Amino acid sequence: MAGLLPVLLLGFLVPAALLAGDNTLVATRAVRASSVLGPDDVTLLPGSTPGALSSPEEAIGQETRAALYPGRPIYAGQVGPPALVERNATVMLHFRQGALFISTEGRALDRAGEGETVRVMNLTSRQIVQGRVAPDGSVEVGR
CATH class of the missing domain: 2.30.30.760 (SH3 type barrels.)
Structure with missing residues (x-):
């Protein structure tokens, strides 16, 4: 539960999970299957989702095996080599x-x-x- 509490950092409230490295990689837009992911297609959200990717480097340059939807976690089985x-x-x-x-x-x-x-x-x-x-x-x- 401690990972969900906000932390005061330089006058801004920042979720502790983001500082701790518990992030989930999500799609920023709808991406069709068989598309190669670029930096603008993914973003990190605070919080951990079991089985989801947690770093943009794991997905950028990879090809989608299934359609991705905005705000939904990206799982390892949904991307692979082009x-x-x-x-x-x-x-x-x-x-x-x-x-x-x-x-x-x-x-x-x-x-x-x-x-x-x-x-x-x-x-x-x-x-x-x-x-x-x-x-x-x-x-x-x-x-």
Whole structure:
């Protein structure tokens, strides 16, 4: 309860929670899914919300996975790395094991950002495989 009491600081009443670092990151405006967040899209409000982000650095530059609404907390599952692979896009599949390196084309079945797992249909064999998106937008399988 002490975190809710205001504190007199330099003649201004400031919520103690803001001073203590218990903040919740919220959207400043409605943001559509698949949008990259900028500094004007988020702000901090005093108080802690379980599971919500607490720092602008955690969200700025990330892509929204769901629509965000003004004044509502932003949760970690609602943002992620910007998509490098779009659904139905043709991507390069790379398999490497020791000295063996195989490369072929595939069709992405999902959207995904760098480091995320994506399902891809191998266009040669028609098999569906899972792989991790590399920084260049290709998909590494078999690791």
